[in-house]
Amino acid sequence: MKSHIETLLEVDPYSLSQKEKNEIFHNAMNESIKFHYEKSDEFRKICDNRNFSLEKEFLVQDIPFLPVSLFKTFQLKSVPESEIIKTVYSSATTSNSPSTIFLDQVTSKRQTKVLVSIMKDFLINKKNFLIIDQKSDLDNSKEVKSRESAIRGFFPFMESINFGLDSKLKLDISQFEKLSEKNCCIMGFTWLLYTIVLENENNNEVKEFFKNIENPVIIHIGGWKKLSDKKVDKEEFNQKVSNFFNCKKENIIDIYGMTEQLGTIYPDCSEGNKHVSAYSEIFIRNTDTLEIEEVGMSGFIQLVSPIPQSYPGISLLSDDIGKILGVDDCACGRKGKYFRFEKRTEKADIKGCGDTID
Amino acid sequence: MTKLLISKGELVNSETTSVEESIESIKTSREWLHLQKIDDVLDYMDMVGKQWSDNYQNEIGVNSSHVKNFLSKSYLENKLDIALHGNRHSLDSFVDLGDPKLLFHAQPRGISCHWIAGNVDILGIFSAIQSLITKNVSIIKAPSNYDLLVELISSLKDINTEKISGSDILKCFEVLYIDKNDEKNQRIMSNSADIRVAWGGQDAIRSIIALPKDPFTEDIIYGPKYSYVIIDEESIKNQMMELSQKIALDVSTFDQYACSSPHTIFVKTKDKKIISDFANSLSKAMENVERILLPKVKETEEKSNEIISTRSEYEIKGKVISSKNLSWTVIVSNEEGFAQPTFSRVVHVRPYNEKIITLKDNRKIQSIGIAINDKERFDLVDKITFFGGDRCPSLGKMSFFDSPWDGMFGMDRMVRWITTYK
Numbered sequence: 001m002k003s004h005i006e007t008l009l010e011v012d013p014y015s016l017s018q019k020e021k022n023e024i025f026h027n028a029m030n031e032s033i034k035f036h037y038e039k040s041d042e043f044r045k046i047c048d049n050r051n052f053s054l055e056k057e058f059l060v061q062d063i064p065f066l067p068v069s070l071f072k073t074f075q076l077k078s079v080p081e082s083e084i085i086k087t088v089y090s091s092a093t094t095s096n097s098p099s100t101i102f103l104d105q106v107t108s109k110r111q112t113k114v115l116v117s118i119m120k121d122f123l124i125n126k127k128n129f130l131i132i133d134q135k136s137d138l139d140n141s142k143e144v145k146s147r148e149s150a151i152r153g154f155f156p157f158m159e160s161i162n163f164g165l166d167s168k169l170k171l172d173i174s175q176f177e178k179l180s181e182k183n184c185c186i187m188g189f190t191w192l193l194y195t196i197v198l199e200n201e202n203n204n205e206v207k208e209f210f211k212n213i214e215n216p217v218i219i220h221i222g223g224w225k226k227l228s229d230k231k232v233d234k235e236e237f238n239q240k241v242s243n244f245f246n247c248k249k250e251n252i253i254d255i256y257g258m259t260e261q262l263g264t265i266y267p268d269c270s271e272g273n274k275h276v277s278a279y280s281e282i283f284i285r286n287t288d289t290l291e292i293e294e295v296g297m298s299g300f301i302q303l304v305s306p307i308p309q310s311y312p313g314i315s316l317l318s319d320d321i322g323k324i325l326g327v328d329d330c331a332c333g334r335k336g337k338y339f340r341f342e343k344r345t346e347k348a349d350i351k352g353c354g355d356t357i358d
Numbered sequence: 359m360t361k362l363l364i365s366k367g368e369l370v371n372s373e374t375t376s377v378e379e380s381i382e383s384i385k386t387s388r389e390w391l392h393l394q395k396i397d398d399v400l401d402y403m404d405m406v407g408k409q410w411s412d413n414y415q416n417e418i419g420v421n422s423s424h425v426k427n428f429l430s431k432s433y434l435e436n437k438l439d440i441a442l443h444g445n446r447h448s449l450d451s452f453v454d455l456g457d458p459k460l461l462f463h464a465q466p467r468g469i470s471c472h473w474i475a476g477n478v479d480i481l482g483i484f485s486a487i488q489s490l491i492t493k494n495v496s497i498i499k500a501p502s503n504y505d506l507l508v509e510l511i512s513s514l515k516d517i518n519t520e521k522i523s524g525s526d527i528l529k530c531f532e533v534l535y536i537d538k539n540d541e542k543n544q545r546i547m548s549n550s551a552d553i554r555v556a557w558g559g560q561d562a563i564r565s566i567i568a569l570p571k572d573p574f575t576e577d578i579i580y581g582p583k584y585s586y587v588i589i590d591e592e593s594i595k596n597q598m599m600e601l602s603q604k605i606a607l608d609v610s611t612f613d614q615y616a617c618s619s620p621h622t623i624f625v626k627t628k629d630k631k632i633i634s635d636f637a638n639s640l641s642k643a644m645e646n647v648e649r650i651l652l653p654k655v656k657e658t659e660e661k662s663n664e665i666i667s668t669r670s671e672y673e674i675k676g677k678v679i680s681s682k683n684l685s686w687t688v689i690v691s692n693e694e695g696f697a698q699p700t701f702s703r704v705v706h707v708r709p710y711n712e713k714i715i716t717l718k719d720n721r722k723i724q725s726i727g728i729a730i731n732d733k734e735r736f737d738l739v740d741k742i743t744f745f746g747g748d749r750c751p752s753l754g755k756m757s758f759f760d761s762p763w764d765g766m767f768g769m770d771r772m773v774r775w776i777t778t779y780k
Contacts, residue, residue: 353478
């Protein structure tokens, strides 16, 4: 009998209504949670501590969540070490330690498959990619950073690939002057892309170059923390990027996702909304009560997906704040939930006269 | 932004560009305060304690009865006598303290500047009162949530005794809100201080003590500190529910943000079941305190995130008993030593290991709540406080401000000792 997870992966990412998706998704999660409960001591302990029983009927939202911080403090695996083919490290943003994610063949294949399915809905054909980053080692090494991993995920959409920055992270036009004028996609990490745009705003040579590129698609990924600190909002970002690269704002795609759940990404649609595909689910939890919030209310973003097999990251509570805007009715035509990312929470200040202990 | 909240004996609440006017204004009250007899000032404080306890019971919360007790005349007489080497009247004139040749007089230092931390505003009020009864005038830098502080101090205007008028007393306080980025006004305030009283965590204290000051300025630093509890098997067996309630109160008061709030409960036993039973009892008490006495105020998203992370970490490393929401958390583990505080009513229950506690000097330890057999208590307290710890109160009273506090008699440090021959 075919696995429920494999069945789910055959579905189009945005064709099912929420109601149609629910049963297929629940079956896949049921299969996934049984696997991780049996294989991961840490996941089982968390389930047991929260009195979650596989013997009873449960809703997807009842599946115990793991805060993403756990991947910084524990080496979470649900398969033997011998099956690990790759280790992905997140960039350490809000703390000094990165998340460590262990991937096996099954998880890696599933991630690639869902990423391709999702992005096919946004990038119709292969494109000539200009990566606004320094040239990185994209071979099949066992240890990869999440930035490299993200670039690799887009390989199937790349007709060609050029890197735009030198080793000092400065724009170097000589590295991409052969870039085709048509069918271009410029991809970068949100803060780095913005920094490069700012640095080169008055660089006429660069501006002339991009004037000749015909309405490129811009894909940017990664956190907004550094830009939020500088009080740069999405509107300002889009305006500057659109001016600099000479593209329509609708062609700027901000992709939300987590290193702890690679593959199931959430790109912006033409309406500026992030869509939940068939392969994952999003819940918003009240930051005080942890109850599920209604549409329109802000809270912690919880991400649920049966894709991970090698580690128990199937239900994650992120430290991001967002809100669901609607279900099945986005003007772009995609079905399912759609949401907006609002901000990332930081480490709390110590108030009062109490303190940590050495 | 800098706001004048109370100035020249009036509730003001208006923006100002400089704190210099407050400094000049407060100086004019120094002589009046110096002329008041200490017993008259204590009569006045006794009246204040009763009125605050009656009128602000809900706002002050569980500390309300302690405020009344602390401000009572008999209590302050006793505390002043102890702090001032046996005779509070040294504040009024030269007194004989037993030296064969010398008489002693405690003169106020002058202007006492207070940096009061958010979340523990009531503790800050105690230091302001200590300044007043040692006849120092005060400039108070209020925290951003200053409503209660301002309400209590401004209420002094309407409290009068036969000898002292509240409007004169209120002129001994200037209360300001100075934005933490307004370094200019903080420097002016610090430079004007004869005493700097600072309440806060490590970062806050570091930035305050880095401000310029006169070489003769006395610094009284309250915080950054860490507190814990030791209980033994016998106490648990005899009074588990009562102990749990008292510890729950200590943990929940000030939402654990005070230097005197316990973060780790060490249980002296080899029986794991005793630890487990106690943790369950403590959990029920935490729930009751939250529901009945001290409802939890909504936390920041950042703090919620930290509580969730701590809970999950210890679901793997131990056992977590918690409210369904984020109100309170009891964590049981076999880890030894002090738990890193998460604050916000997250308390760890751990096995006691004397070697870990006495491993190295730790001046960060403030209160050690104790419930152990009296025969053993004094020896144990002596042994552990050699390495760190400023007070070992009984449970349920850990956050009750007292003198000495943080290992020092604050009121003694607020005066200059003058001698003359007999």
